[in-house]
Amino acid sequence: MKYTILLLASFAFFTVEASSQCRGFTKRNCVPILEDYLQxxxxxxxxxxxxxxxxxxxxxxxxxxxxxxxxxHSILGEVEFSLNDYNGNALWTNTDGEKHLDIQVATTxxxxxxxxxxxxxxxxxxxxxxxxxxxxxx
Amino acid sequence: xxxxxxxxxxxxxxxxLATLSVVSIGCGESDSTNNHDVENSDLATSKTEAAKRTxxxxxxxxxxxxxxxxxxxxxxxxxSFNPENLCGVELASKxxxxxxxxxxxxxxxxxxxxxxxxxxxxxxxxxxxxxxxxSQELGVGSVLNNExxxxxxxxRANRDSVVMLVSSAFYDLNxxxxxVGHEDLSGLVVASGWIEGLYLATRELEGSSxxxxxxxxxxKLILVDVMSLIESYKESPAIEDMINQLQPVVxxxxxxxYGESAEITAKKKDGAIYIGGGKEYFADENTIQAITTAITxxxxxxxx
Numbered sequence: 063m064k065y066t067i068l069l070l071a072s073f074a075f076f077t078v079e080a081s082s083q084c085r086g087f088t089k090r091n092c093v094p095i096l097e098d099y100l101q102x103x104x105x106x107x108x109x110x111x112x113x114x115x116x117x118x119x120x121x122x123x124x125x126x127x128x129x130x131x132x133x134x135h136s137i138l139g140e141v142e143f144s145l146n147d148y149n150g151n152a153l154w155t156n157t158d159g160e161k162h163l164d165i166q167v168a169t170t171x172x173x174x175x176x177x178x179x180x181x182x183x184x185x186x187x188x189x190x191x192x193x194x195x196x197x198x199x200x
Numbered sequence: 201x202x203x204x205x206x207x208x209x210x211x212x213x214x215x216x217l218a219t220l221s222v223v224s225i226g227c228g229e230s231d232s233t234n235n236h237d238v239e240n241s242d243l244a245t246s247k248t249e250a251a252k253r254t255x256x257x258x259x260x261x262x263x264x265x266x267x268x269x270x271x272x273x274x275x276x277x278x279x280s281f282n283p284e285n286l287c288g289v290e291l292a293s294k295x296x297x298x299x300x301x302x303x304x305x306x307x308x309x310x311x312x313x314x315x316x317x318x319x320x321x322x323x324x325x326x327x328x329x330x331x332x333x334x335s336q337e338l339g340v341g342s343v344l345n346n347e348x349x350x351x352x353x354x355x356r357a358n359r360d361s362v363v364m365l366v367s368s369a370f371y372d373l374n375x376x377x378x379x380v381g382h383e384d385l386s387g388l389v390v391a392s393g394w395i396e397g398l399y400l401a402t403r404e405l406e407g408s409s410x411x412x413x414x415x416x417x418x419x420k421l422i423l424v425d426v427m428s429l430i431e432s433y434k435e436s437p438a439i440e441d442m443i444n445q446l447q448p449v450v451x452x453x454x455x456x457x458y459g460e461s462a463e464i465t466a467k468k469k470d471g472a473i474y475i476g477g478g479k480e481y482f483a484d485e486n487t488i489q490a491i492t493t494a495i496t497x498x499x500x501x502x503x504x
Contacts, residue, residue: 085375100272101367104263104390105375113256119428120263121421123273127472145466145473153466154473164472170418171464171478189251194261198269200276 084109084191092133092193095162099129099197107193112182117174118194124169129197131162132177135190139180148172262432264390264425267310267397268367271317274401277412281318285403286311287503292330298338299438302385303502305334306392309370314400316363321356328352338385340376344369384436387429391442392502394426399499402492416491417483420453445498452494455487
């Protein structure tokens with residue numbers, strides 16, 4: 063019984079450890095990309111594997127400049143991200159491997175940021191941190 | 201029999217030890233804070249861990265504009281600042297459950313954001329202290345440490361520095377609450393922050409411009425974000441309660457209408473994407489009054 067508990071505890075430890083390292087990764091690698099944009103106060107980061115997708119939907123104020131940062135661990139390869147309108151139509155995609163996008167919207171509206179981690183045929187699947195950060199400025 | 205049991209126990213222990221001995225996963229750490237690209241050299245040489253799952257998923261993140269963003273666009277409309285509209289800082293000292301403290305943190309955090317944007321620095325600093333007290337009650341006091349408070353005091357005359365510090369602190373609070381398994385409390389902070397922001401925005405409606413009323417109407421979209429965010433944590437009784445309390449506000453916003461939607465366009469200019477088109481939101485006087493009444497009732501109930 064005590065060995066089973068130890069095994070379960072070790073997996074719990076790794077879940078917390080993964081979360082902790084994702085926070086550290088975001089702080090060191092993603093926050094600086096915002097530069098002088100004011101950081102939105104929502105933390106959006108997760109451990110993903112090849113083939114995973116992620117999506118963030120949010121209202122963007124008209125007349126405000128935004129920076130959208132999608133930051134990911136290099137082990138996941140070139141993560142694709144796109145900006146879509148409220149109907150799901152793609153407005154922009156990071157075809158050149160960009161890690162951030164600056165936007166301004168004419169009228170306040172819902173937009174969504176969609177992310178796809180490229181699939182991997184390798185038998186060994188690595189996981190890595192993916193973080194979406196939003197910043198705004200006048 | 202005893203030998204089989206011993207072998208099984210040893211194997212279980214060995215698996216646990218092997219798991220614990222695997223090094224950090226593929227998040228790595230970078231020494232550079234100025235390089236826009238992820239530091240590949242450290243990560244390439246660091247050991248990475250095999251994924252603990254093989255089935256792919258779709259992760260849905262939820263977010264809403266922060267009170268600081270809302271305060272900034274409202275200030276741009278020329279709306280004046282009235283300190284009497286803010287919650288009293290004594291709200292931070294009230295006894296209550298963690299959910300009550302989280303709600304108070306959102307309310308006072310929004311007040312702090314407004315005071316910061318309006319350059320009311322001494323007011324902002326007193327609210328920063330109140331927010332620090334609440335973050336300690338919630339077990340995330342390490343975020344608003346003395347060093348951060350000291351920096352805010354040193355830079356009190358510099359609005360941009362104070363605004364950046366406060367925004368960064370609230371991001372860290374949100375992150376910390378989620379990391380310790382209190383996503384529901386982070387949701388309450390976001391919801392109550394929005395409530396206080398809208399409450400403050402509706403204090404100065406007399407003689408306001410059509411554009412300002414449009415801003416109020418557009419809060420319908422932000423409310424969608426807030427509801428979506430908190431509904432993802434609705435197993436929590438406090439969240440369930442907040443959802444119920446927000447229903448009159450949701451009902452009031454049903455009076456918001458929009459004109460014909462212009463086609464959404466995206467044009468690249470000067471390195472940025474300009475997104476045109478979309479819907480223009482509108483609220484008549486009755487709807488504005490209904491929203492004002494609903495948000496005032498809710499906010500005053502939260503402050504009691």
